Amino acid sequence: MTSLFTALLRIAALLTGIAVASAAHAQTAATNDIIKRGEYLARAGDCIACHTAPDGRTFAGSRPMPTPFGTLYSSNITPDPETGIGKWSADDFYKTMHSGRFPDGGLIYPAMPFASYTKVTRADSDAIFAYLKSIPPVREKSREHDLRFPYNNRQLILGWRTLFFTEGEYKNDPAKSAEWNRGAYLVEGLGHCGMCHSPINALGGTSQSDAFKGGLIPMQNWYAPSLTSNREAGLGNWSIKDITDLLQTGVSARGVVYGPMAEVVHNSLQYLTDEDARAMAVYLKGIAEGSTSSAPVSTLPTTESSLLISLGKTVYDKNCASCHGAQGEGKPPHWPPLANNQSIEMESAVNPIRMVLNGGYPPGTNGNPRPYGMPPFAGMLSDNEVAAVVSYIRTAWGNRGTPVSARDANQLRSAPLD
Amino acid sequence: MAARVEACTPCHGNKGEGTTDVYFPRLAGKPSGYLYNQLLAFRSGRRKYPPMNYLLEFLPDQYLQDMADYFASQHPPLPTPAASEASGEVLKRGEALVTHGDVSAQIPACASCHGPALLGMEPGIPGLLGLRPNYVSAQLGGWRYGTRTAKAPDCMQQVAARLTEADVTAVAAYLATRPAPANAAPVPKGSYVLPFACGSEPE
Numbered sequence: 001m002t003s004l005f006t007a008l009l010r011i012a013a014l015l016t017g018i019a020v021a022s023a024a025h026a027q028t029a030a031t032n033d034i035i036k037r038g039e040y041l042a043r044a045g046d047c048i049a050c051h052t053a054p055d056g057r058t059f060a061g062s063r064p065m066p067t068p069f070g071t072l073y074s075s076n077i078t079p080d081p082e083t084g085i086g087k088w089s090a091d092d093f094y095k096t097m098h099s100g101r102f103p104d105g106g107l108i109y110p111a112m113p114f115a116s117y118t119k120v121t122r123a124d125s126d127a128i129f130a131y132l133k134s135i136p137p138v139r140e141k142s143r144e145h146d147l148r149f150p151y152n153n154r155q156l157i158l159g160w161r162t163l164f165f166t167e168g169e170y171k172n173d174p175a176k177s178a179e180w181n182r183g184a185y186l187v188e189g190l191g192h193c194g195m196c197h198s199p200i201n202a203l204g205g206t207s208q209s210d211a212f213k214g215g216l217i218p219m220q221n222w223y224a225p226s227l228t229s230n231r232e233a234g235l236g237n238w239s240i241k242d243i244t245d246l247l248q249t250g251v252s253a254r255g256v257v258y259g260p261m262a263e264v265v266h267n268s269l270q271y272l273t274d275e276d277a278r279a280m281a282v283y284l285k286g287i288a289e290g291s292t293s294s295a296p297v298s299t300l301p302t303t304e305s306s307l308l309i310s311l312g313k314t315v316y317d318k319n320c321a322s323c324h325g326a327q328g329e330g331k332p333p334h335w336p337p338l339a340n341n342q343s344i345e346m347e348s349a350v351n352p353i354r355m356v357l358n359g360g361y362p363p364g365t366n367g368n369p370r371p372y373g374m375p376p377f378a379g380m381l382s383d384n385e386v387a388a389v390v391s392y393i394r395t396a397w398g399n400r401g402t403p404v405s406a407r408d409a410n411q412l413r414s415a416p417l418d
Numbered sequence: 419m420a421a422r423v424e425a426c427t428p429c430h431g432n433k434g435e436g437t438t439d440v441y442f443p444r445l446a447g448k449p450s451g452y453l454y455n456q457l458l459a460f461r462s463g464r465r466k467y468p469p470m471n472y473l474l475e476f477l478p479d480q481y482l483q484d485m486a487d488y489f490a491s492q493h494p495p496l497p498t499p500a501a502s503e504a505s506g507e508v509l510k511r512g513e514a515l516v517t518h519g520d521v522s523a524q525i526p527a528c529a530s531c532h533g534p535a536l537l538g539m540e541p542g543i544p545g546l547l548g549l550r551p552n553y554v555s556a557q558l559g560g561w562r563y564g565t566r567t568a569k570a571p572d573c574m575q576q577v578a579a580r581l582t583e584a585d586v587t588a589v590a591a592y593l594a595t596r597p598a599p600a601n602a603a604p605v606p607k608g609s610y611v612l613p614f615a616c617g618s619e620p621e
Contacts (some may be wrong), residue, residue: 024542262475269422358469358472360425361476363477364476364477371477372424374424375429380428417461
């Protein structure tokens with residue numbers, strides 16, 4: 001009897017042990033799931049782009065970010081207790097994402113896109129935090145900001161916040177589909193697309209009414225086109241597949257990414273699930289508005305324009321037609337069409353001029369690991385020839401852009417390449 | 419692959435043979451490991467030349483390896499050396515440094531690492547033929563001033579630091595006078611022993 005009792009006890013103990021072990025196992029699996037989701041979300045937020053210096057340790061910060069106000073250096077977000085976020089709680093982390101404040105209440109410079117990240121849910125913020133706590137800590141003190149007077153006074157951020165910052169998580173629009181709302185959440189929140197695709201005013205802010213209306217990216221001299229105007233990068237006339245191709249692989253039947261957008265696809269968008277890429281596409285297509293503004297008018301005299309365009313055709317046929325086609329039809333997706341390509345026609349000619357001068361490769365992605373590239377023509381074409389060929393492609397084949405001057409071309413020769 | 423590297427050809431030539439611009443080097447036939455190391459260095463920004471840094475920034479390792487293999491496998495003929503503008507004395511100093519080095523200044527001969535025929539050695543040591551004097555002196559200058567670096571131990575940095583300005587001119591001028599051999603391929607790995615450790619050519 002005793003022995004039977006002992007045996008039963010043993011079995012019970014064993015069963016309890018198994019239950020405890022499996023509970024612990026379930027908890028680890030749940031934690032792993034959260035960390036995995038956090039990694040995915042950190043990619044959707046492109047944290048690495050700013051928080052990793054070129055050739056530096058991942059997430060150890062100190063990447064210089066030149067701004068019109070001086071140079072900012074990103075912070076170390078590895079879990080090192082002294083130099084990183086090792087001592088932070090999930091509450092602290094949420095406060096930076098949601099309110100733009102350090103754990104001690106200090107104000108964060110808005111180069112950190114907290115005006116977008118404020119839309120991120122608490123659960124997603126916690127997942128990102130769990131992921132960041134799981135990566136190897138790096139002991140590396142972040143570099144001090146180097147801002148000019150008066151911008152080195154953090155109290156000024158209060159003014160910026162009053163003008164440009166509305167705190168609050170994303171609220172679903174019940175009139176729209178779940179997919180549209182998911183896309184809006186990603187584009188307006190973690191994706192922080194508005195940081196570039198909205199006009200930046202002199203105070204370094206974006207006003208709500210100008211959201212996604214495009215703008216010249218300060219210091220980089222690339223133009224981030226409007227996501228609402230179909231005359232720019234508005235995607236109203238694009239198929240969902242072309243949009244998701246562009247976001248996930250960097251190339252599409254309608255055009256390829258280049259400049260700063262190549263970095264975004266490389267670090268962030270290529271890792272999106274098909275569902276999330278599609279949701280973003282649905283939302284982006286939805287916010288595009290048919291063009292209401294009238295066709296832009298050229299500022300160049302007519303004679304100068306026609307001389308440029310006629311020289312431009314000669315330059316084009318000699319240097320460009322073999323890849324982009326005699327009629328600008330391209331060989332998509334690798335050699336983008338130039339005819340009916342919004343990126344060529346839009347009012348700002350900065351991007352087409354820079355592509356001719358600097359060339360470029362789309363990013364290598366899982367979907368397109370060996371991209372085809374365009375040669376830089378800066379050393380082969382004169383300012384006049386660059387202006388001519390850009391004027392030609394902006395006006396040929398039914399394109400509705402305006403001619404550009406040799407002066408426009410010359411000014412962009414000194415645009416930074418990093 | 420030729421179509422994928424078209425972005426390289428206006429400066430480096432259709433087959434990597436170089437162009438009329440004296441600062442853009444020949445790539446064809448250099449050891450693939452050397453070319454790959456340079457592509458990695460340009461991508462990370464360790465080797466600074468903004469147009470190259472910009473083009474390579476978002477390209478994966480494997481693709482850079484493919485590009486390196488492609489140009490390594492091209493063998494367009496080496497150019498006929500142009501008549502040198504340097505004086506006989508300068509060329510003599512150049513020849514001495516290239517073939518014998520300078521023991522008193524502790525400068526090893528170029529040939530001791532780049533090979534008796536100066537064709538380089540697989541996988542990491544480049545040949546020195548077919549390069550213009552301006553390019554060679556710009557690179558040696560880069561090493562002397564620390565703007566060009568390679569994997570530690572950075573043997574070229576050690577050597578270049580011992581060269582005077584005049585030495586650089588002499589070496590660059592002499593190298594450009596060397597005639598092209600029929601077979602300009604680099605010799606296989608381990609064909610000869612290096613005089614000292616080189617990070618680009620691990621044992």
